[in-house]
Amino acid sequence: MMPFKELVLASHNAGKLKELQAMLGDAVRVRSVGEFSDVEPEETGLSFIENAILKARNAARVSGLPALADDSGLAVDHLGGAPGIYSARYADGQGDAANNAKLLDVLKDVPDAERGAQFVCALALVRHAEDPLPIICEGLWHGRILHAPRGEQGFGYDPLFWVPERDRSSAELTPTDKNQLSHRARAMALLKARLGI
Numbered sequence: 001m002m003p004f005k006e007l008v009l010a011s012h013n014a015g016k017l018k019e020l021q022a023m024l025g026d027a028v029r030v031r032s033v034g035e036f037s038d039v040e041p042e043e044t045g046l047s048f049i050e051n052a053i054l055k056a057r058n059a060a061r062v063s064g065l066p067a068l069a070d071d072s073g074l075a076v077d078h079l080g081g082a083p084g085i086y087s088a089r090y091a092d093g094q095g096d097a098a099n100n101a102k103l104l105d106v107l108k109d110v111p112d113a114e115r116g117a118q119f120v121c122a123l124a125l126v127r128h129a130e131d132p133l134p135i136i137c138e139g140l141w142h143g144r145i146l147h148a149p150r151g152e153q154g155f156g157y158d159p160l161f162w163v164p165e166r167d168r169s170s171a172e173l174t175p176t177d178k179n180q181l182s183h184r185a186r187a188m189a190l191l192k193a194r195l196g197i
Ligand SMILES: O=P(O)(O)OP(=O)(O)OP(=O)(O)OC[C@H]1O[C@@H](n2cnc3c(O)ncnc32)[C@H](O)[C@@H]1O
Pocket: 010, 011, 012, 013, 016, 040, 043, 055, 070, 071, 072, 073, 074, 087, 088, 089, 096, 099, 119, 154, 155, 156, 157, 158, 182, 184
């Protein structure tokens, strides 16, 4: 059974919020941290998990509600796991299009066989801002980086992420399909099982 009726989602990313909301369904009343504060906490952790906890604590503090945060990113094999936790800031904060352009440029001479990558998602749930035992769930999604963007759905690096099990880019998947396959979907399935919802 869900241990609480209301939950704040600790993300300022509209794409993520939409996906998390769809995955949670009506198990719980969901609010967004943007209703309480526009200030985004600095993501100073060295891991997805630390950053997810940091964002969840911040959202719980400003809202007074239990909070769920998602820290995610793209880990490219050829780049030793970069951009990883720095995925959102890869092109120095210039946004998704610049991040994607930089990634394509960095990988321009890298052959298909060496373009393996995974999306990573860490979810952190805190019951209150000082919760000493956050619930952490992780998910990975394996794929390959394309040579040019494909598709209009999703957000972020989706147009560059080839999904072998569907023979399409992540941005060519329907939202329903992405929400069953993705790193976020896998982490959320674990979280739901953990919460018994
Ligand atoms: O921190 P919040 O406020 O949640 O929003 P954010 O966009 O800054 O989120 P992160 O710090 O977790 O950075 C995630 C990065 O990884 C990318 N990313 C994460 N999940 C993705 C997905 O499902 N599809 C495409 N890109 C994704 C996203 O575009 C960002 O560049």
